[in-house]
Amino acid sequence: MIRTVITSVLIILLGWSAASWLTYDFQIWTDEDARRLEVALHPVEISPVQIEGPDLAETDLPTLLRQENVVTIADFIYTRCQAVCPSLGSIFQQIQTALLNDAGNERPRNVRLLSISFDRKHDDPPALRAYADNLSARPELWRFVRVLQAKQEQALLQQLGVVVIPDGRGDYEHNAALLVFDGAGRMVRVFDIEEHQLALDYARHLARKQIQETSL
Amino acid sequence: MNKCWQAVLGIGLLLFIATPGVRHAMEKSMWCHMLVQFPLWMGAAALLAGGMPARICKVIARWNMYGISGLLITGVTLAVLMIPRVLDQALLHPKMELAKLTALVLAGMALRLSWRPAGLILQFFFLGNMLPMMGVVGWLYTESPLRLCNAYLLDDQIQLGNWLIGLAAVIAIVWLSWITWRITYQETRQTSHREM
Incomplete structure (x- = not known):
């Protein structure tokens, strides 16, 4: 009997540690939440990815993002999308309005929006421009890009956990x-689309902090 | 079926479902992943366990009184594998896939070696824990407004939830009918013995 008891205790301990490892001490249950937690703990560097878009010469994504003191809120879309992208679009519109108002207040002006298309074949710059115009996106605040090479696109999606x-x-x-x-x-950071206000506030906070750090 | 055949069949089935083509086909949808792949791997492992030499079974039995350790292995494994993150991770990382499949094989073998020694009371205790868990997980899957796995669609998740609840109910009914049949059968046999 003692053998069975020992084995049973070991099995329970093993199962417990496996579950706690999988769920980050029972904080999260899905891979999506795990990804968000991991990103918050360890920021993710991205490898160079060739992109292009309306009013944007061919460049690579890290270069675009690495403009001084700029904090970017990005999302992934495709222009033919009927489901979730329109709501993403309207959320970005709201954020854009908030950013335009920020210019009048004392809020930081270095928050930008970026919509990255993963429908490389269909979303060429003219298609992206039409989509942007439709959402009345201001090019100085909100850019639309697509990735040029299929392989790099895959790598990018994988790095970002999309x-x-x-x-x-x-x-x-x-x-x-x-x-x-x-x-x-x-x-x-990664925020749920429901948490767009939080995402904006976080981006503003980060933007302000970055300005303070560089001015020091 | 004799032991040798069971082992051969078990190994054959394992080899077949381990081929990348079959594996990917079974992981295409969420309900198939959990309700076809999991039982198939456990079933094949159970066949394999049925073909194990008596000598090894005896050694294992010493560590597995009344099938307690074995049923624990099965229960704990299934509980861990029902965490939605496992499905996504298994699709993304081959190491996690290997760990998942190994756990399923262990759980299947453990269940086979422990079911009979457990007896009715422990079987009832085991099912009394597992089936409600399946039901609750199924209910969570159907009711969650969010996609719990990035790799699968919401419809698929709802379908899996419904199937899980259904399966829990079916297993409960089958086990109870079997018990009822066994008890009445034994009683009639005993009474007919007395009459003779």
């Missing part, structure tokens, strides 16, 4: 979220 799956009705489903990048071009 999973895109076809939904069987001709659309794509993806873990839509707001990704916040700091002035060094690192992804520092």
Whole structure:
């Protein structure tokens, strides 16, 4: 009997530690939450990815993000999207309005928006421009880009933990979220689309902090 | 079925479901991943365990009185594997996939070696824990407004939830009918013995 007791205790301990390892001490249950937690703990550097977009010469993503003191809120979209992207679009519109108002107040002016398309084949610069105009995006605040090479696109999605799956009705489903990048071009936080106010406040806070740090 | 055949069949089935093509096909949808792949791997492992030499079984039995350790292995494994993160991780990282499949094999073998020694009371205790857990997880999957796995669609998740609740109910009914049948059968046999 003692053998069985020992084995049973060991099994329970093993199962407990496996579960606690998987869930970061029972804080999270899904991979999406794990990704958000991991990003908050360890900012993610991204490798150079060639991008282009309306009013934007071919450049690479880290360079675009690494403009001095600029904090970027990014999302992933595709212009033919009927499901989640329109709501992402309207959230970005709201953030853009808030940013335009910031210019009048004493809030930091170095927060930018970036929509990255993962439908490389269809979303060429003219398509992106039409989409941007439709959302009345201001180019100085809100840019639209696509990745040029399929391989780099895959690598980028993987680095940022974005999973895109076809939904069987001709659309794509993806873990839509707001990704916040700091002035060094690192992804520092991931927010749910419901938490867009939080994402904006965090971006403003980070932007202010970056300005203070450089002025010191 | 004799031991040798069970082992051969178990190994054959394991080899077949381990091929990348079959594995990917079974992981295409969330409900298939959890309700076809999991039982198949456990079933194949159970067959394999059925073909184990008596000598090894005896040694294991010493560490597995009344099947307690074995049922614990199965219960703990299934509880851990029902965490939604496991499915996503298994799809993203081959190491996690290997760990998941190994755990399933262990759980299947443990269940086979422990079910009979456990007896009715421990079986009831085991199912009384596992089936409600399955039901609750299923209910969470159907009711969650969020996608719990990045790799699968919301519809798929709801389907899995419904199937999990259904399966828990079916297992409960099957086990209870089997118990009822066994008890009445034994009683009729005993009474007919007395009459003779």
